Amino acid sequence: MAKGRVSIVVERCKACGFCVEFCPSHVLALSSAFNSKGYHPPHVVHPEKCSGCDLCGMYCPDFAIAGGKVDQSGLPVKKADAAQGGKK
Amino acid sequence: MKADSEAATLPKTGRHTADPRGVLTGIHFIDGDHACCEGALAAGCRCAAGYPITPSTEVVERFASRVPTVGGTFIQMEDELAASITLQGMVWAGAKAFTVTSGPGFSLMMEHIGYAAMTETPCVFVDVQRGGPSTGLPTLPAQADMMQARWGSHGDYEVIALCPNSPQECFDLTIKAFNLAEEYRVPVMFMMDEVVGHMSEKVVIPPADQIEVVPRKHTHKSVEDYLPYGTNGDQVPEMAHAGEGYNFHVTGLTHDERGYPNMTLPVQNKLVRRLQSKILDAVDRITMTEEEQIEGADVVVVSYGITSRVAQRAIEVARERGLRVGKLRLITAWPFPEKKIRDLAAKVKAFVVPELNLGQMVREVERAAGGQAKTFAVSHAGGGVHNPEEILKVIVEASRCQTI
Amino acid sequence: MSDDLVTDILNPVEPFLRSDRVPHIWCPGCGIGTTVNSFARALIDSNIDLGSLALVSGIGCTGRVAGYVKLDSFHTTHGRAIPFATGLKLANPKLNVVVYSGDGDLSAIGGNHLIHAARRNIDLKVICVNNLIYAMTGGQTAPTTPDHSTTSTNPYGVFEASFNLPHLVEAAGAVYVARWTTFHVRQLSRAISEAFQKKGFSFIEVISPCPTLYQRRNKMGDGLDAMKYYKEKSRVRHGAPTSEVGMTMTGEIIVGKFVDRERPDYQTMMRSQYAESLGERFVEQTEMVCS
Numbered sequence: 081m082a083k084g085r086v087s088i089v090v091e092r093c094k095a096c097g098f099c100v101e102f103c104p105s106h107v108l109a110l111s112s113a114f115n116s117k118g119y120h121p122p123h124v125v126h127p128e129k130c131s132g133c134d135l136c137g138m139y140c141p142d143f144a145i146a147g148g149k150v151d152q153s154g155l156p157v158k159k160a161d162a163a164q165g166g167k168k
Numbered sequence: 169m170k171a172d173s174e175a176a177t178l179p180k181t182g183r184h185t186a187d188p189r190g191v192l193t194g195i196h197f198i199d200g201d202h203a204c205c206e207g208a209l210a211a212g213c214r215c216a217a218g219y220p221i222t223p224s225t226e227v228v229e230r231f232a233s234r235v236p237t238v239g240g241t242f243i244q245m246e247d248e249l250a251a252s253i254t255l256q257g258m259v260w261a262g263a264k265a266f267t268v269t270s271g272p273g274f275s276l277m278m279e280h281i282g283y284a285a286m287t288e289t290p291c292v293f294v295d296v297q298r299g300g301p302s303t304g305l306p307t308l309p310a311q312a313d314m315m316q317a318r319w320g321s322h323g324d325y326e327v328i329a330l331c332p333n334s335p336q337e338c339f340d341l342t343i344k345a346f347n348l349a350e351e352y353r354v355p356v357m358f359m360m361d362e363v364v365g366h367m368s369e370k371v372v373i374p375p376a377d378q379i380e381v382v383p384r385k386h387t388h389k390s391v392e393d394y395l396p397y398g399t400n401g402d403q404v405p406e407m408a409h410a411g412e413g414y415n416f417h418v419t420g421l422t423h424d425e426r427g428y429p430n431m432t433l434p435v436q437n438k439l440v441r442r443l444q445s446k447i448l449d450a451v452d453r454i455t456m457t458e459e460e461q462i463e464g465a466d467v468v469v470v471s472y473g474i475t476s477r478v479a480q481r482a483i484e485v486a487r488e489r490g491l492r493v494g495k496l497r498l499i500t501a502w503p504f505p506e507k508k509i510r511d512l513a514a515k516v517k518a519f520v521v522p523e524l525n526l527g528q529m530v531r532e533v534e535r536a537a538g539g540q541a542k543t544f545a546v547s548h549a550g551g552g553v554h555n556p557e558e559i560l561k562v563i564v565e566a567s568r569c570q571t572i
Numbered sequence: 573m574s575d576d577l578v579t580d581i582l583n584p585v586e587p588f589l590r591s592d593r594v595p596h597i598w599c600p601g602c603g604i605g606t607t608v609n610s611f612a613r614a615l616i617d618s619n620i621d622l623g624s625l626a627l628v629s630g631i632g633c634t635g636r637v638a639g640y641v642k643l644d645s646f647h648t649t650h651g652r653a654i655p656f657a658t659g660l661k662l663a664n665p666k667l668n669v670v671v672y673s674g675d676g677d678l679s680a681i682g683g684n685h686l687i688h689a690a691r692r693n694i695d696l697k698v699i700c701v702n703n704l705i706y707a708m709t710g711g712q713t714a715p716t717t718p719d720h721s722t723t724s725t726n727p728y729g730v731f732e733a734s735f736n737l738p739h740l741v742e743a744a745g746a747v748y749v750a751r752w753t754t755f756h757v758r759q760l761s762r763a764i765s766e767a768f769q770k771k772g773f774s775f776i777e778v779i780s781p782c783p784t785l786y787q788r789r790n791k792m793g794d795g796l797d798a799m800k801y802y803k804e805k806s807r808v809r810h811g812a813p814t815s816e817v818g819m820t821m822t823g824e825i826i827v828g829k830f831v832d833r834e835r836p837d838y839q840t841m842m843r844s845q846y847a848e849s850l851g852e853r854f855v856e857q858t859e860m861v862c863s
Contacts, residue, residue: 253656
C-alpha cells in the first residue's frame with residue numbers, strides 16, 4: 081500500500097518536467113496525452129512508490145500537482161494547518 | 169514619551185472636523201511654506217515623504233519638526249522618485265500623506281503622479297514653482313509648471329490643481345486639497361510659487377471644530393462583497409487599507425473592478441473614461457474662482473497665484489482711469505473652468521492673462537473662449553513678478569481692441 | 573489522471589492563490605512559481621497573521637507575483653516596490669511587509685532604493701528572484717547577467733561585470749542575507765520563515781531559470797536543464813564571505829545563509845531618538861485613523 085498519493089490539475093500543467101525529474105521515487109512520467117494548451121501533463125507510473133513527500137508540489141511552478149500522505153484506507157491524512165493555509 | 173491612543177471624536181452633527189491635536193489655532197506670522205505644513209496637519213495628514221528642493225524644503229522641515237509631537241511619521245527619502253511613491257504606500261496603509269517639491273523634483277515625480285491617478289490613490293503633491301527649465305532659478309519664482317501639472321505624466325488622466333496666492337491660502341487651500349483628494353480619490357497638485365512660499369503674512373488658524381475635513385472613503389462592505397474598483401453609480405470607488413483582511417490587489421496596469429490586470433480594449437475604455445469623468449462631471453463642484461466686477465466688464469483679467477496680487481494693482485489703476493475691468497482669479501486651475509470662460513467670452517471684449525511663464529493657462533483661456541473674445545497674454549520668463557505697469561499696458565490695449 | 577481540480581490531496585499553496593487567475597503567464601520551466609510554493613509554505617510554517625501581511629512588487633516577470641497571491645498586494649512601478657513598501661510599513665508598523673520582485677527591478681532601476689532601505693534597516697522582507705536577465709521585456713542585460721552571456725542588448729556577449737547582490741546588500745547594511753536557487757525549495761522556505769522572525773532589512777536572493785530568454789539564447793537548454801545545473805553546481809556555504817559569492821555563467825553557485833546579524837531597525841531607532849530628544853513631548857504615532 082502506497083504511503084502517499086498525488087493529485088494533478090491537468091489544465092494548469094506546462095510540462096516543464098520538474099516533478100518527473102525531482103520525484104525521489106520516480107513515480108511520475110510525462111504522459112502522451114495533451115491538455116487543452118497542447119502540453120503533455122505528467123501521470124503516475126509507479127503509484128505504489130509514492131511516499132506523499134510533496135516534493136513534486138513544491139517544485140511545480142504551475143501549481144498543477146500536489147502530493148500528500150494517505151492512510152491505510154487510502155484517504156488523505158489531514159494536516160490542519162495546511163488546510164487552513166496559515167492563520168487568518 | 170506618552171502614547172496617544174484616542175481617535176479624533178466625531179461631532180454629533182456627523183460633519184467631520186479637524187483633529188485638534190494637529191491644529192495650531194491662533195494668529196501667526198509665517199510664510200506660505202510653513203502655512204502649507206500647518207494646513208496639512210490640520211487636514212489630518214500625519215505622514216509625509218520628501219526630498220529637499222528649494223524653495224519647498226521648509227514645508228517638510230516644519231513637518232519633520234511638528235509631526236513627532238502630534239503623532240505621525242516623516243521620512244526624507246533618497247530621491248523624489250522614492251518620495252512620490254512612499255507617500256502612496258503611506259496612504260494605502262491608512263494615512264493621509266503628501267510630498268513637497270519644486271520643478272526638477274516635480275518632473276521626477278511624474279510617473280508616480282500617473283500611478284496615483286491610475287490606482288486612485290488620494291494624496292497631495294505640493295509644487296512650489298521656481299524658474300526653469302532644468303535647474304533654472306532655484307530661489308526665484310515662476311509659474312511655468314502649470315501645464316505639466318495637468319499633462320506631466322503619460323496617458324489619459326485628470327488631476328485637480330489649486331493655486332494659493334497668500335500664506336493664508338496656503339493654509340486654507342491645503343486643507344481643501346486634502347479634502348478634494350479624498351472626495352475624488354485623485355492626486356491633487358498644490359501649485360504654489362516661490363514668492364507665496366517664502367513671503368510671510370498674517371495667517372489665522374481657526375479652532376479645530378471650524379475646520380471641515382473629508383474622511384477617507386472607506387468601504388463598509390464585507391470581504392466577500394467588496395470590489396476595489398467597483399462603483400455603484402457613484403464614479404468614485406470605496407477604498408480599503410492594507411492589513412484589514414480584504415486581500416485586495418492594486419496595480420498600475422489597466423484593471424477591472426476586481427483590481428485585476430485586464431488589458432483589453434473594453435476594460436481600458438471603461439476605466440480611463442471613468443477616471444476622466446469622475447473629475448470632469450464634477451467640474452462645477454470642484455472649481456473655485458474669485459470674481460469681481462465681471463458684470464458689464466469689457467476686459468477680464470484672468471490670473472492665479474502671486475500674479476493675481478500684482479494684477480490686482482493693475483486692475484485698480486485701470487478702473488481709476490475709467491476702464492471696465494473685471495477680475496477672475498483661478499483658485500482651481502485644473503480642471504479648467506471652461507464653461508465659465510466660454511460664457512464670459514460671449515459678453516466681454518477680451519481676456520488678459522498675466523502669468524509667470526511664456527503662456528500656459530492663457531492657452532486654456534483662448535481655447536475656451538472659442539474665438540468669441542480676444543485673449544492677450546502678459547508673459548514673463550520667470551525670476552521675479554510682473555511690474556503692474558506691464559499688466560496695465562495690456563489691459564489698456566485690450567480695452568481698445570475691436571469687439572469681435 | 574484527473575481532469576478537474578481534485579480536492580482530496582490539497583496543495584498547500586492553493587489557499588494563497590487567486591485561483592481565478594491561474595494558469596499564470598509565466599513560461600514553462602520558469603522558476604517564479606516554484607518560489608511562490610516556498611513562500612506559501614513559509615507563511616504556513618511561520619504562522620504569520622495573513623491579515624496583517626502586505627506584498628509589494630515592481631515590474632517584471634517576478635513583479636506579477638503580486639497579482640497571483642490572495643493577500644493585500646500592490647503591483648507598483650518599476651524599481652519602486654521598496655519605497656512603496658517603506659511607506660506602508662511606516663504608516664502601519666503592525667504590517668508585515670514583503671517585497672517580491674526581480675533582479676532588474678530591484679538592483680538596476682531600483683538599486684538606489686535597495687541600498688538606502690538596507691542602510692536604514694527598514695523592516696522589510698525582500699525576496700529577489702534573480703533570473704539573470706530582464707525577462708518580461710524580452711531578454712535584455714540586467715546588472716546580474718553574468719559576463720559573456722548573450723542578451724538582446726548585448727548580442728555579441730555581455731562585457732560588464734555583474735553585481736554580486738548579497739555583497740551589495742550586506743555592505744549597505746542588511747541584517748539577513750541569503751541565497752538559494754529554485755532547486756532548494758525547502759531551504760528557501762526555511763530562509764523566508766527565518767526572515768519573518770527577523771526585525772530589519774532581510775534579503776533573500778533566489779536564482780531561478782528563465783528558459784525562454786536566458787537559457788535559450790545561451791544554448792543552455794530549458795528550465796529543467798537550469799534546475800539540474802543548480803543541483804550540480806550549487807555549494808552550500810553558510811556564513812561564506814559575501815565577497816566570494818559572485819556568480820559566473822558556468823561556475824559554482826554559492827548558496828546559503830551569509831549574513832544574520834542584529835541591528836536595531838529604522839522604526840526602533842526613530843522612536844528611541846525622538847524619545848531621547850523630545851522626552852514628554854514625543855507623541856508616538858498611533859494607528860492611522862483615516863475615516
